[in-house]
Amino acid sequence: MIEREGRDVRGDILGSARRLFLQDGYDRVSVDRVIQDAGASKGSFYHYFQSKADLADELVREMLAPVYRQIGEIAESNLDGLSKLNQAFRIAYQWKSDNAKMLKFIVRSFWSDSNLLVRHKMKSWSMKKDKALLAGMLGQGMEEGTFAIEDPEDVAELIVHLGTGIGESMAALFVSIDDSPDKIELMERKVKLFERTLDCILGVPKGTVKTFDMESLKVILAEGVI
Known part of the structure; x- marks a missing residue:
């Protein structure tokens, strides 16, 4: 296939890939179909991507790039450490609310045993970025006397692992439970438990850290993500 120069x-x-994955699901779309739809050659595909899993990984990274860019701007702002932390969480859950269909694709495509490796790769990448951003905010909050912690790097790593665990637990609910009032209640309990845990870890009063807005969760549910 001859590709247009430039x-x-x-x-x-x-x-x-984004359009086809959203339309038909990751597992139902082949590399050949993506190549044909894009009007590209197989050589070009494998020049940029090692496999379909690598393509999906890059696609998710590009989709999340605006979120990390916004959080990075917050991290560099003149806000205090606590405000930066809560703003970062707000940006993250707002993205989930605004991109409900994409969130559905990510969760339902990769939260299965057959896609364990690509999920692990995505998780490792996001955890590394999350830790770096979080450590800076925690360090600032510690210096300001807001957070009663000793090592921002260690605490950031702990919080990232806790957050990842909560995220995977909620993702399992996304793909395994039918719509019901109990689902929202169960997720709300998990969010509140996570927030209380963060308050304790950081040594701040109960209700200080806000990680997720339940109204945003309801919007996501209304879009049929779960």
């Missing part, structure tokens, strides 16, 4: 082949492949 075109963004990588971007075209990612665009086709």
